[in-house]
Amino acid sequence: MPIFETAVVLTTQFHHSSLKIPECFDTAWQIFFVPPSMHRIHHSVVIKERNTNYGVIFSVWDRMFGTLLTKADQDRISIGMGAYPRQEKLKLHHLLVMPFTRQVR
DSSP: OHHHHHHHHHHHHHHTSOOOOOHHHHHHHTTTBOOHHHHHHHTBSSHHHHTSOOOSSBTHHHHHHTOOOOOOOTTTOOBSOTTOOOGGGGSHHHHHHHHHHOOOO
């Protein structure tokens, strides 16, 4: 179990990083694993992009379940929650009352 947990933590740190990886390495890596460029698509505010690339370590799961998306303009991806674009509305007191005041679709 410690090997799996270590692998999850390391890969999660890797694909949540802002590292720019050479395209040839990125393309080869995503055959089996999840590179930052692939996982970044998963955090997009665009729902069709956000509902893809759920894999943590291996990209094979997304291939098997049809949720793999590798072609997206990395420079145009806006990361976050589309329903909450204003940072000043994401302070602690706003977040605590949010579940009771607004429904997210």
